[in-house]
Amino acid sequence: MSDTEINTEHGSQSEDESDGSTLHSKDTLSGHDEEFDEKHNIFDIAPPLREQLSARYKHSFAYRTFRKRVPQMLNELITCMRENETRIMEQCGDYARYDLRRVIWSLEILRTEVQKNSEFKHFVDKDPGASEWNIFIKKLENREKNQWFTSTWMDAECYLYRRIWAAFRRADTLSSYDYFSPKKICSTRNNVFLLRSVLKGTRDLPRCRLHFLLILKLSLWANRCDLSIRTDAPNERFIEQMVDFDEHLIADQSEDVWHLLTEGIHSSVCPVTVDIVLDNAGFELFADLLLGEYLIEAGLAVKVRYHVKDIPWFVSDVTANDFNWMLQFFLRHEISELSAFGRKLRRFMRKKSFELCQACSFWTKPQCFKFMREMAPCLYVQLSLGALTIFKGDLNYRKLLDDVNWNSTTPFSECLSGFLPTSICALRSIKSDLYCGLPLCVVEWLTEEDPNWMCTGEKAVIQLAVKPRP
Numbered sequence: 001m002s003d004t005e006i007n008t009e010h011g012s013q014s015e016d017e018s019d020g021s022t023l024h025s026k027d028t029l030s031g032h033d034e035e036f037d038e039k040h041n042i043f044d045i046a047p048p049l050r051e052q053l054s055a056r057y058k059h060s061f062a063y064r065t066f067r068k069r070v071p072q073m074l075n076e077l078i079t080c081m082r083e084n085e086t087r088i089m090e091q092c093g094d095y096a097r098y099d100l101r102r103v104i105w106s107l108e109i110l111r112t113e114v115q116k117n118s119e120f121k122h123f124v125d126k127d128p129g130a131s132e133w134n135i136f137i138k139k140l141e142n143r144e145k146n147q148w149f150t151s152t153w154m155d156a157e158c159y160l161y162r163r164i165w166a167a168f169r170r171a172d173t174l175s176s177y178d179y180f181s182p183k184k185i186c187s188t189r190n191n192v193f194l195l196r197s198v199l200k201g202t203r204d205l206p207r208c209r210l211h212f213l214l215i216l217k218l219s220l221w222a223n224r225c226d227l228s229i230r231t232d233a234p235n236e237r238f239i240e241q242m243v244d245f246d247e248h249l250i251a252d253q254s255e256d257v258w259h260l261l262t263e264g265i266h267s268s269v270c271p272v273t274v275d276i277v278l279d280n281a282g283f284e285l286f287a288d289l290l291l292g293e294y295l296i297e298a299g300l301a302v303k304v305r306y307h308v309k310d311i312p313w314f315v316s317d318v319t320a321n322d323f324n325w326m327l328q329f330f331l332r333h334e335i336s337e338l339s340a341f342g343r344k345l346r347r348f349m350r351k352k353s354f355e356l357c358q359a360c361s362f363w364t365k366p367q368c369f370k371f372m373r374e375m376a377p378c379l380y381v382q383l384s385l386g387a388l389t390i391f392k393g394d395l396n397y398r399k400l401l402d403d404v405n406w407n408s409t410t411p412f413s414e415c416l417s418g419f420l421p422t423s424i425c426a427l428r429s430i431k432s433d434l435y436c437g438l439p440l441c442v443v444e445w446l447t448e449e450d451p452n453w454m455c456t457g458e459k460a461v462i463q464l465a466v467k468p469r470p
């Protein structure tokens with residue numbers, strides 16, 4: 001069986017119930033909320049300045065995430081598993097039927113725990129990461145921050161995805177099954193014509209500032225297409241539409257990135273390596289491969305290293321399997337433009353112009369990037385040997401900023417809390433209520449127009465922090 005045969009449609013929501021729509025209508029939460037809020041000490045305020053985000057603040061996206069988005073996402077996953085039982089058995093063996101029932105039961109328990117704001121449980125799986133997680137949860141217990149609505153948003157969200165993984169991991173037949181892969185695969189397969197039109201518009205682009213900006217922004221805007229927030233597929237005229245997207249770019253240091261790559265580091269004797277910390281599979285991964293292709297072909301880098309997650313993460317994040325699946329998808333495709341791109345990617349991998357880095361478990365830990373040096377020194381050194389690291393997406397951005405609600409005008413480099421292994425570029429379409437490095441009053445104006453603008457992925461930033469080199 002191919003993963004693509006798995007039915008993702010019935011498990012998905014209608015337009016009106018989708019996460020996308022909840023982002024636009026801020027008060028779709030039910031009257032039960034008042035009771036819930038009182039019982040769980042929810043503060044009737046927006047996230048305070050310079051504090052880490054948390055679902056304990058009612059007027060925050062974190063609150064809506066745990067009150068609505070997460071139970072919906074779990075429902076969707078449960079339905080998808082139920083409806084595809086036969087196909088999963090074909091892939092994982094007959095005994096998967098029994099394992100699947102246990103997993104679904106665990107997911108239902110997890111959903112209830114979120115809805116009841118239960119305390120985090122310790123992990124009992126045999127994975128080496130479990131004991132580290134348990135030490136972490138113990139610390140949260142001591143600080144009484146071990147519930148969905150009392151912990152920080154980051155801790156709770158990462159714990160959620162680790163719990164889902166543990167439910168599958170415990171089941172022998174499903175331990176290496178990627179339960180989000182049907183969604184990720186469909187999002188690529190359903191966009192073949194878009195992929196072809198983008199490929200046609202981006203072949204053999206000579207090295208110049210404008211082309212670089214085009215490809216960099218393509219990679220940025222593709223970040224609108226994650227599968228946990230937006231349900232709509234990107235339009236086939238994506239490239240042409242990008243001119244209009246520019247007005248949504250509220251901080252744009254793309255020119256500085258060009259200067260860094262062409263002037264800032266061209267004098268260095270070492271060959272230039274660029275790291276890309278990937279975010280979503282599907283169209284966004286495709287755009288990130290195009291960015292890598294351009295960097296190599298324009299001579300802006302000799303190597304591009306891609307960083308992926310070690311377990312299924314935040315629904316659509318790229319794992320090594322997704323990365324390899326996409327290479328094969330292009331290589332074997334009957335449309336000539338797609339297979340030619342596949343052959344080029346294969347050449348890049350063989351020549352080591354592209355490298356898929358071994359998935360580091362730090363990327364799926366709850367700790368933000370300011371702890372990388374101490375917790376994942378090898379990864380930190382690896383990034384520091386490159387000329388530039390590009391962090392894709394909202395989640396990476398939150399981890400860069402320690403998930404703190406900074407003053408929106410505080411410079412990006414200041415908000416990194418000392419994390420600067422090398423120069424850092426963030427390509428982020430905004431999907432959460434934290435920002436920095438923005439011009440005065442922008443947040444106020446945008447909020448006046450639409451109080452939920454920050455959760456839609458409509459607006460975006462390209463920001464750069466340059467590491468001074470001797």
Ligand SMILES: O=P(O)(O)OC[C@H]1O[C@](O)(CO)[C@@H](O)[C@@H]1O
Nearest residue numbers: 226228279314393394395431432
């Ligand atoms: O794919 P991205 O850009 O990291 O954004 C998706 C994520 O954004 C958030 O909504 C907020 O950061 C997460 O809950 C969500 O999964």
